[in-house]
Amino acid sequence: MLWDKDFLKSDFLGYLEFTIGEILSLFVQGTLEGEPNWYPLHSRTPKEIVSGDIKLQFSIMEGLAPTFKQILTSMNKSSNAELIATDDPADDLYFNHTFNVPNPDEVDDKTVGSLQTSLDGLSVVPEEKHSTEEVTLLKHSDLVGMLLIELIGAKDLPYEKNSLKTNFNCDPFAVVSYGKKTYRTKVIRHNLNPEWNQSIYLHLKKDDLANDWPITWCIYDYERFHKNNAICESNSYLSSIIEKCDRPVKNPQGPTYYKPVYLDFEMTNTKAIVLNPPKLKIQCSYIPYKEIRRNFWLSLLEIYGYNTPDGEKKIDKVSFVTMLDSIECNFSDGTINNMFAMLKKSPDDELTFAEAFEILELKIKPSSMLPEDASPLGIENERLMLIKQCPICKKPFEHRGDFDVVSHFALCSHGHLEKLDLLAMGGFLTQQYASLGWITKIFSYVTFGGLGIGKNSGQILYQDRATGQLVKEKMPTYIRLGIRLLYQVAGSKSAVESKAIKRFLKNYTIKQGAKFDSPASKAQISQFAAYHDLDLDEILDPIDSFQNFNEFFYRKLKPDARTLASADPNVVVSPADARTNVFQTVSAAQEFWIKGSKFNLSTLFGDDELASIFADGSMSISRLAPQDYHRFHFPVDGTVGPTKKVEGTYFTVNPMAVRTTVDVYTENVRTITIINSTHHGKVAYVCIGAMLVGSIVLTSSEGQQVQRMDEHGYFKFGGSTILLFFEKGRIEFDSDLLSNSATSLETLVKMGNSLGKHK
Numbered sequence: 001m002l003w004d005k006d007f008l009k010s011d012f013l014g015y016l017e018f019t020i021g022e023i024l025s026l027f028v029q030g031t032l033e034g035e036p037n038w039y040p041l042h043s044r045t046p047k048e049i050v051s052g053d054i055k056l057q058f059s060i061m062e063g064l065a066p067t068f069k070q071i072l073t074s075m076n077k078s079s080n081a082e083l084i085a086t087d088d089p090a091d092d093l094y095f096n097h098t099f100n101v102p103n104p105d106e107v108d109d110k111t112v113g114s115l116q117t118s119l120d121g122l123s124v125v126p127e128e129k130h131s132t133e134e135v136t137l138l139k140h141s142d143l144v145g146m147l148l149i150e151l152i153g154a155k156d157l158p159y160e161k162n163s164l165k166t167n168f169n170c171d172p173f174a175v176v177s178y179g180k181k182t183y184r185t186k187v188i189r190h191n192l193n194p195e196w197n198q199s200i201y202l203h204l205k206k207d208d209l210a211n212d213w214p215i216t217w218c219i220y221d222y223e224r225f226h227k228n229n230a231i232c233e234s235n236s237y238l239s240s241i242i243e244k245c246d247r248p249v250k251n252p253q254g255p256t257y258y259k260p261v262y263l264d265f266e267m268t269n270t271k272a273i274v275l276n277p278p279k280l281k282i283q284c285s286y287i288p289y290k291e292i293r294r295n296f297w298l299s300l301l302e303i304y305g306y307n308t309p310d311g312e313k314k315i316d317k318v319s320f321v322t323m324l325d326s327i328e329c330n331f332s333d334g335t336i337n338n339m340f341a342m343l344k345k346s347p348d349d350e351l352t353f354a355e356a357f358e359i360l361e362l363k364i365k366p367s368s369m370l371p372e373d374a375s376p377l378g379i380e381n382e383r384l385m386l387i388k389q390c391p392i393c394k395k396p397f398e399h400r401g402d403f404d405v406v407s408h409f410a411l412c413s414h415g416h417l418e419k420l421d422l423l424a425m426g427g428f429l430t431q432q433y434a435s436l437g438w439i440t441k442i443f444s445y446v447t448f449g450g451l452g453i454g455k456n457s458g459q460i461l462y463q464d465r466a467t468g469q470l471v472k473e474k475m476p477t478y479i480r481l482g483i484r485l486l487y488q489v490a491g492s493k494s495a496v497e498s499k500a501i502k503r504f505l506k507n508y509t510i511k512q513g514a515k516f517d518s519p520a521s522k523a524q525i526s527q528f529a530a531y532h533d534l535d536l537d538e539i540l541d542p543i544d545s546f547q548n549f550n551e552f553f554y555r556k557l558k559p560d561a562r563t564l565a566s567a568d569p570n571v572v573v574s575p576a577d578a579r580t581n582v583f584q585t586v587s588a589a590q591e592f593w594i595k596g597s598k599f600n601l602s603t604l605f606g607d608d609e610l611a612s613i614f615a616d617g618s619m620s621i622s623r624l625a626p627q628d629y630h631r632f633h634f635p636v637d638g639t640v641g642p643t644k645k646v647e648g649t650y651f652t653v654n655p656m657a658v659r660t661t662v663d664v665y666t667e668n669v670r671t672i673t674i675i676n677s678t679h680h681g682k683v684a685y686v687c688i689g690a691m692l693v694g695s696i697v698l699t700s701s702e703g704q705q706v707q708r709m710d711e712h713g714y715f716k717f718g719g720s721t722i723l724l725f726f727e728k729g730r731i732e733f734d735s736d737l738l739s740n741s742a743t744s745l746e747t748l749v750k751m752g753n754s755l756g757k758h759k
Contacts, residue, residue, distance in 0.1 A: 036054050577629040
């Protein structure tokens, strides 16, 4: 407030107010000193007469923290303009949200500049539930395309002099109107060349293209206490904008990129002072809805499909079903076979990406949109997408049909197609996207019970040795996917199908491994750590030093993060942070844990002579979950012997997988290292890769003298398992581990903790 001090009574001259955000936004670029500007003074009541401006300059005594700078920067990045008037339910379903604001003049300052929605899912706006009547108003057959308009900015705006006639006073914001829809941008303070960088989504129907209504662009000067002043405007017809948009040639085997075009509109000014004709700069692109959905499906198909030797992209039934599982589809096997039959294909045939898109398009369309002679593609209660919430923008899908959900996914991922990995890999980011019961519905010969110790249930219980408590393990989506495929192998009578599943697991593992080696995967580190509540203090290197997700995954720990259980060299220690089972004999392991119908040591080692050494011996099983420390160490003192690598597939090593008739341990890729120990005879150290394990990396070498807790190697991303084999009579395992193993309960044991002792 500004006062004129007087001997008897001070006179009020006016006041000025700013939000903290408005002040801090001046320093986003790293400067500590803002530019001095003139600001008009305001009255406290309508009856007060106040005139004059005040010149202010803001400075910061100390620099902003980097994280706070990032927050401020993100507030100014491209976002959606506010939708302040509409009568179309499509706007609510497809990102634009309606607010009870009658016109721009009545919008208060709290609303100005707020980010109501975000394609990046950074902010979520609660939405009101819609009545059945509102939902029925949305006619899918009428929707033909989306016009994306980004209001970049304006230049050379006309202005009025301030009250002292020394400077201009202009706080511009843009208002865009089309039909009954009205949008408003944020306000840019004191600027004749504002940059808004805010987006508008116009969901166009057949009638819109036929009527060819004009789009009205108007720029207002924001006034806090008075009517907002219109300073310039322009009109352009819808057809003229669409005609100028890019129309690329379709990519037959992948998404088609619609390049945005830049347009300038000269505006008619309503003010006297103008240096140059004012212009509005926009960026726009028009994409038919079918093409948006096509890009979505082709991007998803690229994750699960593969390249044939002739360079064509195809997908087989196994990969196709796996892709549908990732979006929680509940189609029966008969329905999927029928989809292949409509293309004159058998279930053993491959589909081109174009064929897969064609049949998926038919499946999502409401019956009213299908030709009258079209045959039904599945039973009525089957759904293509059962996902309850979009993993990208977090929007709930209540009472929505497949067409609604697919259209939303397609639009939400438009321009962010890399985020479709959230469908397959999102399980370790948030568990709610994975249906706990979907495995039980797929194959009738699979039965999982309820939650319980030792049960083959959809949940996993283990005991934390440090606390004694039972813990329910978080199961990522890709693990559920792996279990589904493994049970499909167990029940399949088709050699072609089994071979296709193994091929898919290998290709999928290689693809995901490459993605986790890319710099872009670094963004997933903080989400992964937060979801699994990892102790970051025990990590040796700073989090920001990791260049990709895989580097974080096989991170090193500080030297004091794990301690040796005993100085006695007779004590065998855990080779890793792992969920552990121990068995005094291999036959006991097969009775309580390993259910593979053809499991034997000769197949595991690929060496009959080596198998005979450990035939009657003891074994331990250490399973590493994705959130565990993934470097593994030596459990005994001794000399490193030869290492043998056996190629194989990439089945999950989840307990439900190990306890099937599929020989997970003998089928998977693995390395076998022999240790000539000082106190325990020969020890076989078997490292088994699993689903999404990019590779097994050994850091030790043959002939090396090692002590307990020395590093042997590490796994790249995924689950994995370590098997230790001891000669007969060489070890007595700890009683608590034996007791839990006899009830098929795993025990979480940290690296360096005791497993047992030499007899």
